[in-house]
Amino acid sequence: MPPSLPFAFAERRATAQPRDAAFYQDPYAFYTALHGHSPSFVWENYGHWCFAGFKEVSALLRDKRFGRQILHVASREELGWPPPNPLTRDFDLTEKYSLLSLEPPDHTRLRMLVNRAFVSRNVEQLRGRIEALANELIDAFEGSGRVELLKNFAAPIPAVVIAEMIGVPRDMAMQLVAWSNRMVQMYIFGVTEATMLDANQASIEFMDYVRTLIAERRRQPREDLLTHMLTAGEDGQKLTEEEVISTTILLLNAGHEATVHTTGNAVKTILESGLDARSLFATAGQTEATVEECLRYDAPLHMFTRYALQPVELEGGIELRKGDVIGLLLGAANRDPRRFSHPDRFDPFRADGANVSFGAGIHFCIGAPLARIELQTALSTLFRRLPTLRIGELPHYNNVYHFHGLERLVVEW
Ligand code: HEM
Numbered sequence: 001m002p003p004s005l006p007f008a009f010a011e012r013r014a015t016a017q018p019r020d021a022a023f024y025q026d027p028y029a030f031y032t033a034l035h036g037h038s039p040s041f042v043w044e045n046y047g048h049w050c051f052a053g054f055k056e057v058s059a060l061l062r063d064k065r066f067g068r069q070i071l072h073v074a075s076r077e078e079l080g081w082p083p084p085n086p087l088t089r090d091f092d093l094t095e096k097y098s099l100l101s102l103e104p105p106d107h108t109r110l111r112m113l114v115n116r117a118f119v120s121r122n123v124e125q126l127r128g129r130i131e132a133l134a135n136e137l138i139d140a141f142e143g144s145g146r147v148e149l150l151k152n153f154a155a156p157i158p159a160v161v162i163a164e165m166i167g168v169p170r171d172m173a174m175q176l177v178a179w180s181n182r183m184v185q186m187y188i189f190g191v192t193e194a195t196m197l198d199a200n201q202a203s204i205e206f207m208d209y210v211r212t213l214i215a216e217r218r219r220q221p222r223e224d225l226l227t228h229m230l231t232a233g234e235d236g237q238k239l240t241e242e243e244v245i246s247t248t249i250l251l252l253n254a255g256h257e258a259t260v261h262t263t264g265n266a267v268k269t270i271l272e273s274g275l276d277a278r279s280l281f282a283t284a285g286q287t288e289a290t291v292e293e294c295l296r297y298d299a300p301l302h303m304f305t306r307y308a309l310q311p312v313e314l315e316g317g318i319e320l321r322k323g324d325v326i327g328l329l330l331g332a333a334n335r336d337p338r339r340f341s342h343p344d345r346f347d348p349f350r351a352d353g354a355n356v357s358f359g360a361g362i363h364f365c366i367g368a369p370l371a372r373i374e375l376q377t378a379l380s381t382l383f384r385r386l387p388t389l390r391i392g393e394l395p396h397y398n399n400v401y402h403f404h405g406l407e408r409l410v411v412e413w
Helices: 023-027 027-037 055-061 086-096 106-118 120-144 149-154 157-166 170-187 195-219 226-231 241-254 257-271 282-299 368-385
Strands: 006-011 013-016 041-042 048-051 145-150 303-308 312-314 318-320 325-329 410-412
Touching: 006 027, 013 027, 023 027, 023 041, 027 170, 048 055, 048 195, 048 312, 055 303, 086 195, 086 241, 106 120, 106 226, 106 241, 120 145, 120 149, 120 303, 120 318, 120 368, 145 149, 149 257, 149 368, 157 170, 157 226, 157 241, 157 257, 170 195, 170 241, 195 226, 226 241, 241 257, 241 410, 257 368, 282 368
Parallel strands: 013 041, 048 325
Antiparallel strands: 006 013, 041 048, 145 410, 303 325, 312 318
């Protein structure tokens, strides 16, 4: 391997520094090498097994011997973990009862109670609202000939939509984005104490705000998801106040972060491809296929981890102890040459586009139908309204490897 590449291999081990700009600007070079070398490997910098193959990632996401949580089957002492960090007490509290931190039976109960709002036939009704919002945002900058698209278009759409669904006033939407941006800093590799304190402070402010909103809804119920979460379910199946707070914050955060970055990555991909945008959004079916290919080609979330809930032996003699972590590389699985023909080619007309960008198994993205409608509507409206759209400044990806999104996207027309 030439020394200039930001990664190296030996046996079934690989080294690649997630904080190295050369790496996170283009993790795909690493993935291509992995697929040719050893798609199941120990990633030295993380110190655990990782999986890049499509088949392996899909299967492990569904494998009940693994969980996003381990503390329901083992104590911290047993796992050799240090006590919880007091600096992130409030941040940890926002996550404690969220769907992403729970496993059955609690996960099943919580997911059932919020799922109804997100099923396709319900979110389908939002298409008109999303289109109006997209048009309104484009109206505001159309005359300028140049705009930073993430802040002025990609972020407000999913933020306003999820805020309105939950019952948060629209003028609070961008405040939610600000809290969420500070909180997701906790997921960067090698997080500093200053970041922890800031993320914790953002969590305190966010929780206080949601508590005020909950008190309002208890006094005066409305037709919104927050009221639904407070009232839904039989006795014993109801959500506790902590669960409502955690779920609200998770929905508000997850409800925009990944969609914003998918929009930015998609616009960049389409413009760089040189393909005629009119053909990519010519029909409803083609628009769906284009969005799927954008999700496959440049996914916004590249790695999720799981804990082995019991000792597990995987194919290839991989032995895991209870509590061991594995990394599932969604961005790499989407480029697996064993699954996709010409995986590194952006081809919105391909027939084999089904990807793992929304995950799989019990934690499969609850917002996938909503995100798809948001992306289909936002992208088709943008390219219809601004047919001469082009990139105005060379875009760069954020320095957080597994949240693969752009810092800024300046476009002109
Ligand atoms: C393009 C946009 C999106 C992408 C790529 C995405 C991706 C994902 C992925 C990969 C997971 C599974 C994580 C795991 O298995 O460890 C997930 C879970 C989740 N997503 Fe999304 N998401 C997107 C948009 C949304 C939206 C719009 C919402 C909100 C309404 C949302 C809410 C959630 C929630 C609540 C979970 C946890 C589900 C559970 O644990 O049962 N996501 N998402």
